[in-house]
Amino acid sequence: MKRDMFVFTKSILEHVSFDPLLFCKELEKALRVLLPYEIEQLTEWLLQYTSEKPELRQCLIYINK
Numbered sequence: 839m840k841r842d843m844f845v846f847t848k849s850i851l852e853h854v855s856f857d858p859l860l861f862c863k864e865l866e867k868a869l870r871v872l873l874p875y876e877i878e879q880l881t882e883w884l885l886q887y888t889s890e891k892p893e894l895r896q897c898l899i900y901i902n903k
Contacts, residue, residue, distance in 0.1 A: 844876045862897040871898060
């Protein structure tokens, strides 16, 4: 079940990636519910995913808190 939450989170973030503000908001919500190891996986995925979307890189400040 835990893996499903991580996959669900990625899916949501991909769907809202057209709007950086919405992307940041969904990322904040995800960080509140994911487990620490899932946050590490999400961080790795975010670094890869945002490498081609510089407008979303501003949201990476939330994973460094």
